[in-house]
Amino acid sequence: MKAGFVIEEHVVVYCDGCGDHYSEKDNESICxxxxxQAIAYFSAHSATVGWVYDGDRILCDGCIATLHCLQYGHTYPDTWQTTVWPLGKLTRSRSCAECGIPEIEAQS
Structure with missing residues (x-):
């Protein structure tokens, strides 16, 4: 039986692209x-967790989306959202469906 403070070793997964740690809830690392075991988990669950292990590197969903946009370009919707700022200035914006990067234009 273990009791008190016990040092144990475990594996935490970090994205090879941005260094973000893998978590599923409350931003706490999964051990x-x-x-x-980590490789088996990502090999079996990559489609549902958004992280991909290619046999060499592991990438988070954000890095995968960024790489997709670098290779194929951004995918913006046809519709824009208009924002009215104080003093009457207008902007319109939309975000890439893949990576979330916004495109913002001033309106006259």
Missing amino acids: FHSIA
Whole structure:
């Protein structure tokens, strides 16, 4: 039986692109017992968690979206959202459906 303060080793996964840690809830890192267990988890669940392990690198959903946009360009919707700022200035904006990067234009 373990009791008190016990030092244990575990594996935490960080994105090879941006360094963000993998978490599922409350932004707390998920701890795996071994690298093999982490690889098996991402190999089986990558479609549902958004992170992808390609046998060499592991990338988060944000880095995957950014790489997609670098390769294929941004995917903006046809519709814009108009914002009225104090003093009557207008802007219109829309965000890329892949990576979320906004496109903002001033209106005259």
